[in-house]
Amino acid sequence: MISLGISESDIRLEATREDVGLDSIAVVELALVLRREKGLAVTEEELGATATVADVAALVAAR
Known part of the structure; x- marks a missing residue:
């Protein structure tokens, strides 16, 4: 399981990256x-x- 310190309850498909705390540093870590x-x-x-989280999920799913 990948842990970036993001609460599961905050993760919704329509949430923006910023809504869930996926800032530029977290983006680098996730990549x-x-x-x-x-x-x-x-x-x-x-x-x-x-x-959005949906966009991130689609990108990962495409790989």
């Missing part, structure tokens, strides 16, 4: 974890271009 632990080729730039 690193996805690459190292999950083998997914997701860049910080791609994650940073997302607006």
